[in-house]
Amino acid sequence: MHAIQVEDLTKVYANDTLALEKVNLTINAGDFxxxxxxxxxxxxTMIGIITGIVMKTKGKVHIFQYDIDRNFAEARKMIGVVPQEFNFNIFEKAQDILITQAGYFGIDRSEAIKRSEVVLKQLGLWEKRNEVSRNLSGGMKRRxxxxxxxxxxxxxxxxxxPTAGVDVELRHGMWDYLRKLNEQGVTILLTTHYLEEVEQMCRYAAIIKNGQIIKHDKVSSLVQLLEMEAYEFTVKDMHGLDKIKKYHPSVRDANVFEVELHRNNELNDFICQVHKVGMEIIDIRPKGYRLEKLFLNIMRE
Ligand SMILES: Nc1ncnc2c1ncn2[C@@H]1O[C@H](COP(=O)(O)OP(=O)(O)O)[C@@H](O)[C@H]1O
Ligand SMILES: [Mg+2]
Structure with missing residues (x-):
């Protein structure tokens, strides 16, 4: 079962900004x-479209089994969204904010009161239930x-x-809480530009750049890629290439091939292998790993 299925999603804003270009993305139920x-x-923009705040230009979005074009209300009920900026009524009391929100989803008042108590307690805000939201600290507002x-x-x-501008302690508390939720079966999608958090928390990740998904994989595989480096070997002749196939060399020229090796320990072994199969090395050049450059660009905001 898919929690989110996005097909060919394109968004062009009124000022002609192309914010998303033919994005395809599937997120399984239960994923982090x-x-x-x-x-x-x-x-x-992507989150805005999924949650119905932003109108898409083209494409399809399903939330669980619901098509947002045909069944928006049902799709929306499946989703809880924590926006980037605080956006509640600052004069409303904490518990009332929750009760009002429950009302939007058709939950009756007595049930809403019960639910709000449960979640306020879970997030350590029960003591603050009668406080107007503007009097809460930044961390409490986030919670x-x-x-x-x-x-x-x-x-x-x-x-x-969720963790932009959040202090370390709250951040860790939040991770623990999200992890527990996920273990209870809630699918979690978060956006971030902190790689460290992704490594610690998430199972899958997609990298989006200029409105296109450029990478989508298990986090463990993405991290592994980061530890690999590409090298370009120039050799006298390529006759032994078949014998080092397990390294997946890609031929670049008549006497040039490229391999990706683990940064720390694999290069020496590999050079030995090349000698062993009788190829004479003329030149070795590290190419730097493309994905790492990609990450650096992404981090560099
Ligand atoms: N309401 C809007 N009108 C016009 N352009 C927008 C609007 N919202 C976002 N954009 C543009 O769309 C692109 C994607 O923005 P956004 O989805 O906010 O990116 P992110 O959340 O990854 O920072 C950016 O170029 C941004 O300037
Ligand atoms: Mg944003």
Whole structure:
């Protein structure tokens, strides 16, 4: 079962900005997924479309089995969303904010009161239930946003840059909480530009750049790629290439091939192998790994 299925999604804003270009992305139910990308890459636009705040230009979006064009209300009920910026009524009390939100999803008042108590307690805000939101600290506001997103028991929680400007302690508390939610079966999609968080928290990640998904893989595989380096070997002749096939060399020229090797330990072994099969090395050049450059660009905002 897919929690999110995005097909050929394109968004052109009124000022002709192409924010998303034919994006395809599938996120499985139960996943803990990161959408990684620099400022302006298209993350918030994507979330906006999924949650019905932004109108798409083209493409299809399914949330669980619901097509957002045909069944928006049902699709929306599946989703809890924590936006990038605080956006609640600053004069409303914490618990009332949750009760109002539950009302949007058709939950009756007595049920809403019960639900709000459960989530406020889970996020350590029960003591603050009668406080107007503007009197809460930044960290509490952040937690209030999460509790509001969860008040209708969504199966999918989407968080847009949840840890931007959040201190370390709160960040870790939040990770623990999200992990628990995920273990209970809630699918989590978050956007971030912190690679470290992705490594620690997420199972799958996609990298978005200029409105296109340029990489989508298991986080463990992405991290492994980061530890690989590409080398270009120039050799006298290529006759022994077949015998080093297990390194997956790619031929670049009549006497040039490229291999990707583990940065620290594989190069020496590989050179020995090349000698062993009788190829004479003329030149070795590290090419630097493309993905790493990609990440650097992404981080560099
Ligand atoms: N309402 C809007 N009108 C016009 N352009 C927009 C609007 N919102 C976002 N954009 C542009 O769309 C692109 C993607 O933005 P956004 O989805 O906010 O990226 P991210 O969340 O990854 O930082 C950017 O070029 C941004 O300037
Ligand atoms: Mg954004």
């Amino acid at each position: 997924f990161a959408l990684l990308g620099a400022n302006g890459a298209g993350k918030t 209030l946003m999460i509790s509001r997103a969860l008040v209708h028991n969504p199966k999918l929680l989407i968080l847009d840059e």
